[in-house]
Amino acid sequence: MTATQEHTEEIRRRLGSIAVALRAKDLDALREVYAADVVSFDVEPPLQHVGIEAKLRNWVRVFDTFATVDYELRDLTLTVDDRVAFGHAFGRLSGTLADGTAVPGMWxxxxxxxxxxxxxxVIAHDQVSVPLDVRTGAGITDLEP
Incomplete structure (x- = not known):
């Protein structure tokens, strides 16, 4: 196996560990996935979250909202060299709210x-986006990959 293949497999495992950490509601495990100076363009305001503490606050909000959490990552494509990598995928966060309501999530x-x-x-930058209807500005949340 080449170094690039080894790095690619390591990154796949690293990104896969996000789902495991979310299901366990394990902030310490999530902290290990991100760079201390991560910049995140997440779906929740503000426009950017800078630093690991800001990123983890997003996950705390998820944990406060859901009694149980699930996460899927699919169709991950990576470009990797020895020092940097980038990738894209579809993700879906779902679970059960504290009142027992099942939330199927959106892609x-x-x-x-x-x-x-x-x-x-480590993830130095991430961006999550929802397609939108340009005329109305409303997010389109019922699309499937």
Whole structure:
């Protein structure tokens, strides 16, 4: 296996660990996935979340909203070299609210920028977006990949 293939597999495992950490509501595990200076363009305001603490606050809001959390990442495509990588995929956050209501979630588009930090890969930038109807400005949340 080439170094690039090894890095690609490591990044796939790293991104896959997000689902495991979310299901366990494990903030410490999520902290390990992101760079300390991560910049995140998430679906929730504000326009950007800068730094690991800001990114983790987004996940705390998810944990406060859901009694159980599930996360899927599919169709992940990566471009990797020795120091940096980028990728894109579709993601869906779903679960059960505290009142027992099942929430099927919606598919969003995700883009990841990663960098090598010592002996591990971390997400330095991520962006999540929802397609929108340009005429109304409303998000279109019923699309399937």
């Amino acid at each position: 969003v588009r995700g883009t990841f920028g990663l960098r090598r930090d010592g002996d591990r890969w």
